[in-house]
Amino acid sequence: MHETNRRYVLAKRPEGVPDKETFELEETEIPDLETGQVLVQTVYLSVDPYMRDRMRAGESYAEPWDVGDPMQAAVVGRVVDSENGQWNEGDYVTGELDWAEYTVTGGSALHPVDPDLAPLSTYLGVLGMPGRTAYFGLLEEGKPTPGDTVVVSGAAGAVGSTVVQIASIAGCRVVGFAGSDTKIEYLEEIGADAAINYKQTDDYRAALDDAAPEGVDVYFDNVGGPISDAVFTKLNTDARIAVCGQIAHYNEEGVVTGPRKLPQILPTRATISGFIVSDYAPRFEQATQRLGNWVAAGDITYRETITEGLENAPDAFLGLFEGENIGKQLVQVTDE
Amino acid sequence: MHETNRRYVLAKRPEGVPDKETFELEETEIPDLETGQVLVQTVYLSVDPYMRDRMRAGESYAEPWDVGDPMQAAVVGRVVDSENGQWNEGDYVTGELDWAEYTVTGGSALHPVDPDLAPLSTYLGVLGMPGRTAYFGLLEEGKPTPGDTVVVSGAAGAVGSTVVQIASIAGCRVVGFAGSDTKIEYLEEIGADAAINYKQTDDYRAALDDAAPEGVDVYFDNVGGPISDAVFTKLNTDARIAVCGQIAHYNEEGVVTGPRKLPQILPTRATISGFIVSDYAPRFEQATQRLGNWVAAGDITYRETITEGLENAPDAFLGLFEGENIGKQLVQVTDE
Structure with a gap:
């Protein structure tokens, strides 16, 4: 002892x-x-x-x-x-x-x-907080329907990689943003339909033209900053934005400025929602069970x-x- | 002829x-x-x-x-x-x-x-597009419940003044922003619990400390800009922001920047939704009927x-x- x-x-x-x-x-x-x-x-x-x-x-x-x-x-x-x-x-x-x-x-x-x-x-x-965050954030806040295009920032992280896979299971086209070639390969391995290395281009809008040719229905945002700025220019009518994290801004002090988004969501009727996974605590067991089943079946890897x-x-x-x-x-x- | x-x-x-x-x-x-x-x-x-x-x-x-x-x-x-x-x-x-x-x-x-x-x-x-915009925007997007604090920008306009009155009917504390003393008097006449003349102060946050001491549950935004920036610092948990208009930005060209709001809505789990009244067309008759009843009863003036x-x-x-x-x-x- x-x-x-x-x-x-x-x-x-x-x-x-x-x-x-x-x-x-x-x-x-x-x-x-x-x-x-x-x-x-x-x-x-x-x-x-x-x-x-x-x-x-x-x-x-x-x-x-x-x-x-x-x-x-x-x-x-x-x-x-x-x-x-x-x-x-x-x-x-x-x-x-x-x-x-x-x-x-x-x-x-x-x-x-x-x-x-x-x-x-x-x-x-995948069976803990990050998995549950992906589960409730995507399904409850993002409300994906089959055929939707889902964009995920920070897609190779613990939450993001689970979101990518749940979105695939849900019948969506999935586009992930990540910051290295290894991560891009990983995203392709886990079923992303397109993956954008944000360190290799500045023109995220052009990258999205190719990766999300039918626009963006759901944006699961872990990052914020210029990636979000670009995604907001590609939103479809009634798009849902689930704000899970804003890692690009956590180390910034004072008032952080960027392109205003409220004018952009008016023509699209988009909905932006912040969420905290603990708000879903009464349903944690459901999430863990489903994630466990998907992991057991090989539908979700980690x-x-x-x-x-x-x-x-x-x-x-x-x-x-x-x-x-x-x-x-x-x-x-x-x-x- | x-x-x-x-x-x-x-x-x-x-x-x-x-x-x-x-x-x-x-x-x-x-x-x-x-x-x-x-x-x-x-x-x-x-x-x-x-x-x-x-x-x-x-x-x-x-x-x-x-x-x-x-x-x-x-x-x-x-x-x-x-x-x-x-x-x-x-x-x-x-x-x-x-x-x-x-x-x-x-x-x-x-x-x-x-x-x-x-x-x-x-x-x-009041019985046309502005009235219906107020009705659906407040009730369907803002989802006010009795006791909520509702903040309205552009509160003395056609839409805003109707929002103020419906929010009062719904049992809310109502705070309006408007740009002249005459408008502030008007807002008090129609039942606003507090009214802020945004041309007489730059410190909207301090004004909201007085006007919305329990924070903001619903923000009906007709305006955007610095008023919205201040309101976003006062949001309560699960606040709803209905983005109806952004008149402060309509005459601006290019990419308009301002304080980033996505980091702010994360701790509050707030929801921001853009809406267009025409999306509610199947229910226009309901809105017109209720607005007509309220006008007839004197609960809504215009x-x-x-x-x-x-x-x-x-x-x-x-x-x-x-x-x-x-x-x-x-x-x-x-x-x-």
């Missing part, structure tokens, strides 16, 4: 792009458990773009982290000690825990995971980019903004 | 703000009617902001006017000659006719109006700004962009 723990705390709030100064790895003692508490050892830790928002002071949908306090992440781990009747040593669990080797938790926010049913890591990816070692978690996080990951970016903290 | 007609044609496409050069008043002969045709004398002619869009080449939801061709408007008039069994001399009608003293039409796009049921002019205002004489139609139209009108801007071409 370990007696010391290593965990990341928010060292200071970043201005613009976070860097190594943003994070501090601190060593602490693991306290004795009180009644009801559980000690979880992190196996995989998920780093996600939305975490940038929690580094910022002020209101958002996720509560900001305090400077000096541990940062949280979706984690898959195993129970190594328990004073809680609900959890036993050796149980595999998932929950919102610390960026740490170990977390002491009350146990009520943990969910069981079954390593025999699906690989442990998938509970942070990739992971795994960084080894807790100490490299900041690099893994910062890599998201450089587009380094294909599929889900995880940090493996200890062996399964 | 008159033998000559005066009508406005599009003399040239404006760049930026239209001016007198945009319009040309031409005199023509009224041709003999062919079988099936009807000659309608214009009594009232409606000028509306969306007409600016028809002066522009290129696709929009309304077909562009060709240079040299007559411009169209919603008109209330009377049949003065008819070779069509459906229409008789003396009938009052409404339809999309020319900016003219007389229009020869096939008669199929005319609708009867009853001058005994409601004043003729209201068929171009104002009109009437410019006399066809020759002054361009001034009436240009005045819309200066915010000169309260309520519906009409041109009276001849006596009722």
Whole structure:
């Protein structure tokens, strides 16, 4: 039984792009458990773009982290000690825990995971928050119908690659934007009808002329910025835009400006909706079940980019903004 | 029986703000009617902001006017000659006719109006397109529920003033933006809970702190620009934005930029929807009936700004962009 723990705390709030100064790895003692508490050892830790928002002071949908306090992440781990009747040593669990080797938790926010049913890591990816985000964002906000053209930005990421595949299952023409040749190949592998490398052209409108010759019915937006600006010029009547993320803007400070979109949605009667996957919590089980079936049937495949070692978690996080990951970016903290 | 007609044609496409050069008043002969045709004398002619869009080449939801061709408007008039069994001399009608003293039409796009049921002019205002736009835009796109705070830009215009009153009927707190003291008084008269003169302050956010202390649930946007920028910073969770018009931008050329709104709607899960009233055509009768009942009961009142004489139609139209009108801007071409 370990007696010391290593965990990341928010060292200071970043201005613009976070860097190594943003994070501090601190060593602490693991306290004795009180009644009801559980000690979880992190196996995989998920780093996600939305975490940038929690580094910022002020209101958002996720509560900001305090400077000096541990940062949280979706984690898959195993129970190594328990004073809680609900959890036993050796149980595999998932929950919102610390960026740490170990977390002491009350146990009520943990969910069981079954390593025999699906690989442990998938509970942070295609069967976890990113998969559910793709599922509800595309189907409930994007409302695709067969024959629609669906455009996905950040298409090779954990959410985007799942959206691409669900849109294919739904009978749509799928166009993905991604930032490297490897990612473009990956998108073609998973069934995208066209894929645009946004680092190889500035003229996204022209690229869309070829990739989406019948215009855009659904836009699943993970990115924002110039990709969105181009897609908005190609919207069909009654187009739906699901705003899932805006990674292009997370590191920008102050008022970010760009082409106005409200005048553009008037002639098209388009609908733009922001959504947060947690709003769909009552239906999470449905999503996990369907995603699990599609994965089991081979209709949805997934990739992971795994960084080894807790100490490299900041690099893994910062890599998201450089587009380094294909599929889900995880940090493996200890062996399964 | 008159033998000559005066009508406005599009003399040239404006760049930026239209001016007198945009319009040309031409005199023509009224041709003999062919079988099936009807000659309608214009009594009232409606000028509306969306007409600016028809002066522009290129696709929009309304077909562009060709240079040299007559411009169209919603008109209330009377049949003065008819070779069509459906229409008789003396009938009052409404339809999309020319900016003219007389229009020869096939008669199929005319609708009867009853001058005994409601004043003729209201068929171009509260019981016409502006009233229906307010009705469907607020209720179907804005989806107000009792207790919501509804913000309306361009609140003293034909559409806006009807939105203010329907939102009051729907049990909402209503905040209107308008551009003169007279308009602010008018908004208070018709039941706005707060009214902001956007020409008297630059700090719309601070004004909204007072006027909408519980944030904004529904934004009915006729205007765009800095008013919208401020309202977007005050959106509540699940806010609905109905984009009806963007008069602040109609005279701008090229790519218009401003604060990006997609990042803002993510934490709020807001929905922005563009709409065109004609999409609700199958339900127009319902809207007209309810609006008529509310007008008859005094729950909805209306104002009109009437410019006399066809020759002054361009001034009436240009005045819309200066915010000169309260309520519906009409041109009276001849006596009722």
